[in-house]
Amino acid sequence: MSRYTPMDTQFDATRHDAAEALESVDERPSRSQIKREHQALQALAEQLLALPRPLLEALALSEATWVAIDETARIKDRRALRRHYKRIANCLARENTEPLQALLAQREAQARAASARQHQIERWRERLIEEGDEALAELIRVHPEIDRQQLRNLVRAAQRDSARGRPEAPRRLFRYLRDWIEERGTDESRDNDQSH
Numbered sequence: 001m002s003r004y005t006p007m008d009t010q011f012d013a014t015r016h017d018a019a020e021a022l023e024s025v026d027e028r029p030s031r032s033q034i035k036r037e038h039q040a041l042q043a044l045a046e047q048l049l050a051l052p053r054p055l056l057e058a059l060a061l062s063e064a065t066w067v068a069i070d071e072t073a074r075i076k077d078r079r080a081l082r083r084h085y086k087r088i089a090n091c092l093a094r095e096n097t098e099p100l101q102a103l104l105a106q107r108e109a110q111a112r113a114a115s116a117r118q119h120q121i122e123r124w125r126e127r128l129i130e131e132g133d134e135a136l137a138e139l140i141r142v143h144p145e146i147d148r149q150q151l152r153n154l155v156r157a158a159q160r161d162s163a164r165g166r167p168e169a170p171r172r173l174f175r176y177l178r179d180w181i182e183e184r185g186t187d188e189s190r191d192n193d194q195s196h
Contacts, residue, residue: 038086041089041090041092041097042086042089044089044100044104045086045088045089046085047104048069048100049072049085051103051104056069059099059100060099061095062091062094062095064091065088065091065092065095068084068087068088068091069088072084117181117182118178120181121174122174124139124177125158125170125173125174125177128155128173129155129158129159129162129173132155136151136155139151143180143181143184145184146180150176154169154172154173155173157169158172158173
């Protein structure tokens with residue numbers, strides 16, 4: 001029959017404290033996690049510095065962050081600029097970066113939409129030059145308000161120039177399509193479905 005001694009109680013308490021200490025260590029982020037987070041903040045700092053000032057002014061940034069942002073223009077050396085990104089990343093670590101991330105996400109979505117629209121217009125131009133009347137009829141069906149006569153003339157000129165290896169008329173056709181589609185803010189998803 002074993003008896004508990006004060007020494008056993010101390011040992012149990014020490015073992016319990018050690019277990020709690022290990023648990024708290026497990027809850028802290030690892031070094032690699034901290035490094036990844038800091039690299040993400042540095043990337044965010046670079047993106048922040050690429051934004052136009054009016055957009056930055058809409059964000060509620062601290063004075064320390066503004067001082068760091070304003071100093072960027074004076075830095076010419078590439079290595080110094082890398083260190084400066086780290087400084088801004090440290091400032092951002094103390095900021096609420098959600099509005100900045102939302103702004104960057106919105107701008108990225110706009111850039112993707114513009115790129116998709118550019119590709120859509122390029123596909124229409126290629127089809128109009130290669131397929132002629134068939135593609136023209138389909139484009140008119142998708143965009144019934146388009147100036148048919150002007151479009152038909154542009155397509156004929158683009159076909160002639162394309163056959164001769166000249167880029168002028170195909171460029172004019174592209175600009176006309178781009179201006180017309182962007183001016184009307186057409187439904188890209190519908191156009192994309194129709195143009196495949």
